[in-house]
Amino acid sequence: MTFTTEQMRFWSPEVRELEPYVPGEQPKIQNLLKLNTNENPYPPSPKVVEAVQAVLANQADALRLYPDPDATALKQAIANQQHVDIAQVFVGNGSDEVLAHIFKAFFIQKQPILYPDITYSFYPVYSQFFGIETKQIPLNDKFEINVADYQQENGGIIITNPNAPTSIALGLAEIEQVLQANPDQVVVIDEAYVDFGAESAVQLVHRYDNLVVCQTTSKSRSLAGLRVGFAIAQPHLIAALEAVKNSFNSYPIDRFAIAAAVASFEDQAYFVQQCQKVIESRELLVNDLTALGFNILPSKANFIFATHPQHDAGQLAQQLREQGIIVRYFNKPRINQFLRITIGTDEQNQRLVETLKTQTL
Amino acid sequence: MTFTTEQMRFWSPEVRELEPYVPGEQPKIQNLLKLNTNENPYPPSPKVVEAVQAVLANQADALRLYPDPDATALKQAIANQQHVDIAQVFVGNGSDEVLAHIFKAFFIQKQPILYPDITYSFYPVYSQFFGIETKQIPLNDKFEINVADYQQENGGIIITNPNAPTSIALGLAEIEQVLQANPDQVVVIDEAYVDFGAESAVQLVHRYDNLVVCQTTSKSRSLAGLRVGFAIAQPHLIAALEAVKNSFNSYPIDRFAIAAAVASFEDQAYFVQQCQKVIESRELLVNDLTALGFNILPSKANFIFATHPQHDAGQLAQQLREQGIIVRYFNKPRINQFLRITIGTDEQNQRLVETLKTQTL
Numbered sequence: 001m002t003f004t005t006e007q008m009r010f011w012s013p014e015v016r017e018l019e020p021y022v023p024g025e026q027p028k029i030q031n032l033l034k035l036n037t038n039e040n041p042y043p044p045s046p047k048v049v050e051a052v053q054a055v056l057a058n059q060a061d062a063l064r065l066y067p068d069p070d071a072t073a074l075k076q077a078i079a080n081q082q083h084v085d086i087a088q089v090f091v092g093n094g095s096d097e098v099l100a101h102i103f104k105a106f107f108i109q110k111q112p113i114l115y116p117d118i119t120y121s122f123y124p125v126y127s128q129f130f131g132i133e134t135k136q137i138p139l140n141d142k143f144e145i146n147v148a149d150y151q152q153e154n155g156g157i158i159i160t161n162p163n164a165p166t167s168i169a170l171g172l173a174e175i176e177q178v179l180q181a182n183p184d185q186v187v188v189i190d191e192a193y194v195d196f197g198a199e200s201a202v203q204l205v206h207r208y209d210n211l212v213v214c215q216t217t218s219k220s221r222s223l224a225g226l227r228v229g230f231a232i233a234q235p236h237l238i239a240a241l242e243a244v245k246n247s248f249n250s251y252p253i254d255r256f257a258i259a260a261a262v263a264s265f266e267d268q269a270y271f272v273q274q275c276q277k278v279i280e281s282r283e284l285l286v287n288d289l290t291a292l293g294f295n296i297l298p299s300k301a302n303f304i305f306a307t308h309p310q311h312d313a314g315q316l317a318q319q320l321r322e323q324g325i326i327v328r329y330f331n332k333p334r335i336n337q338f339l340r341i342t343i344g345t346d347e348q349n350q351r352l353v354e355t356l357k358t359q360t361l
Numbered sequence: 362m363t364f365t366t367e368q369m370r371f372w373s374p375e376v377r378e379l380e381p382y383v384p385g386e387q388p389k390i391q392n393l394l395k396l397n398t399n400e401n402p403y404p405p406s407p408k409v410v411e412a413v414q415a416v417l418a419n420q421a422d423a424l425r426l427y428p429d430p431d432a433t434a435l436k437q438a439i440a441n442q443q444h445v446d447i448a449q450v451f452v453g454n455g456s457d458e459v460l461a462h463i464f465k466a467f468f469i470q471k472q473p474i475l476y477p478d479i480t481y482s483f484y485p486v487y488s489q490f491f492g493i494e495t496k497q498i499p500l501n502d503k504f505e506i507n508v509a510d511y512q513q514e515n516g517g518i519i520i521t522n523p524n525a526p527t528s529i530a531l532g533l534a535e536i537e538q539v540l541q542a543n544p545d546q547v548v549v550i551d552e553a554y555v556d557f558g559a560e561s562a563v564q565l566v567h568r569y570d571n572l573v574v575c576q577t578t579s580k581s582r583s584l585a586g587l588r589v590g591f592a593i594a595q596p597h598l599i600a601a602l603e604a605v606k607n608s609f610n611s612y613p614i615d616r617f618a619i620a621a622a623v624a625s626f627e628d629q630a631y632f633v634q635q636c637q638k639v640i641e642s643r644e645l646l647v648n649d650l651t652a653l654g655f656n657i658l659p660s661k662a663n664f665i666f667a668t669h670p671q672h673d674a675g676q677l678a679q680q681l682r683e684q685g686i687i688v689r690y691f692n693k694p695r696i697n698q699f700l701r702i703t704i705g706t707d708e709q710n711q712r713l714v715e716t717l718k719t720q721t722l
Contacts, residue, residue: 246381
């Protein structure tokens with residue numbers, strides 16, 4: 001939709017320049033195999049459903065009343081599961097909202113913030129939204145982050161680990177190098193995919209007063225439909241996030257979301273088991289696609305980043321779509337010969353492999 | 362909690378200055394009568410519970426997948442109920458988030474925005490958050506908005522109608538005066554309480570290209586626990602809100618909230634009936650409190666603003682609290698002799714009246 005200059009006079013001038021984030025599509029097609037937005041192929045813990053039913057059973061008082069603005073029960077459940085203090089936990093409406101608050105709370109500084117040239121494409125959007133200058137640091141030729149590149153003047157650093165869409169993880173020793181090289185800047189480790197085989201920096205929070213770790217329930221806890229994300233950091237950093245949140249929206253997490261997410265964090269056995277299933281399926285899929293000639297970056301995520309030396313990635317994505325399989329294709333420099341493929345169930349992955357084998361390669 | 366200068370060096374400088382909003386308290390006390398946050402005393406439509414149960418019945422695919430980022434089903438249900446086009450509807454995580462996006466989308470201008478000196482106390486907080494200059498226009502001696510005061514240079518106007526905490530409503534003719542006097546500025550009418558007897562400006566949207574109307578499901582639809590607010594305006598204004606929202610958080614409304622709110626908007630009969638009950642209870646309560654000597658501003662909201670010539674409002678609030686009844690008291694200039702009292706059920710209101718009569722007056 002385009003509007004006239006006259007109509008646009010009502011917009012705040014800076015809003016006229018915004019280039020919003022474009023999420024992966026959510027098409028409504030029968031028999032679709034949706035491997036494009038890194039959702040979990042398995043349902044959440046059965047305890048989640050029970051928790052929402054309990055809210056409903058008591059619905060009169062539950063729904064007509066505001067939720068706890070601090071979501072204390074949820075923060076406590078996260079603190080218990082992550083082995084941190086409740087004062088080290090911040091929660092928000094999905095990790096996207098948590099990240100937005102992080103950019104406002106820490107990154108409006110004189111120097112530009114640093115992040116990789118290939119990473120979560122919401123970072124430049126937040127930066128523009130808050131008027132934050134950025135410097136994008138190129139990944140090396142293997143699509144890896146070179147932590148030595150993050151030893152330069154900056155106003156803050158954000159690194160996705162494992163990185164997306166590359167799927168490659170840094171080890172904690174490398175994260176510590178970044179933290180130690182930047183003692184006066186906040187270093188954010190965005191761990192949306194950490195539960196599928198990478199090491200979490202949460203265990204470093206007590207030792208680094210400049211570290212913020214961000215996670216989500218959308219992937220490893222199968223709760224993308226619920227919108228709950230969180231950050232772990234020392235209390236002086238959490239307080240900045242609370243000041244921002246309470247200047248924007250007092251009650252971002254509704255009663256269903258609080259109850260459901262608490263139940264998820266309390267069911268550790270289910271969580272560990274489901275993550276393990278995805279990891280095992282990933283290894284099988286990597287083997288099968290490698291056998292078909294794909295080169296696949298070493299993944300610690302619930303997706304893989306794959307390229308085929310003889311086949312154009314954009315064409316492959318289009319051919320798969322014609323067979324009812326959607327993967328994510330980014331038509332951007334350096335990565336326009338790659339497909340980002342979410343790990344499905346073994347049965348779903350087999351459908352992908354068979355379709356590639358018989359229809360496209 | 363206070364932090365050292367060294368710890369505060371990590372905060373964005375502007376965030377160190379924020380003075381966040383303080384929501385009404387949500388205490389956990391047995392037998393508490395909570396008349397402090399303008400919640401509805403009645404549960405939401407039974408259809409709401411059925412809708413959430415339907416999401417649960419199909420939980421595997423419902424919760425592991427992201428919700429529709431555009432919440433199209435919800436926008437359509439609102440459009441139907443409000444008799445507008447879906448392109449005239451914006452939805453957000455409570456009207457607080459909708460208002461935050463409104464301030465960003467329209468109010469970052471060269472001239473200060475205008476709003477009453479006594480109104481929703483989140484407006485100065487949003488203004489500080491986005492660096493917006495404000496000019497507060499005093500209510501008259503009867504606590505009324507004088508629309509002639511809004512004919513001066515400005516970067517936008519926001520008026521709560523009925524106003525809070527005063528409860529007094531403007532008529533549509535007065536709203537139109539403001540709209541006509543400010544053809545180049547966005548005029549926002551925040552109608553959180555409109556369904557309890559005031560006239561909605563939604564019917565003016567097709568005639569004014571500078572009008573944004575904001576409403577919530579928290580009060581009249583008994584869904585404070587759910588976090589769904591919305592705005593109605595012409596498409597060139599909705600588009601600015603979408604640009605802001607999609608630069609901040611793609612999926613602010615979860616699957617339960619979408620399903621539950623749709624069900625609420627589809628049950629018009631229940632909605633009309635429950636609003637009428639609150640209005641009737643309000644008139645009874647006004648009579649009873651007037652008989653006890655209170656002066657009460659003329660209310661079109663689900664709360665009243667009451668002062669007693671012989672009793673200090675702060676003391677009354679404290680005495681009521683000791684009896685397990687919480688009302689809202691603002692220790693602020695001009696209104697520090699008033700109590701803001703949410704309308705409860707007739708039984709709850711009677712408990713308030715009896716407690717005042719026997720314990721405090």
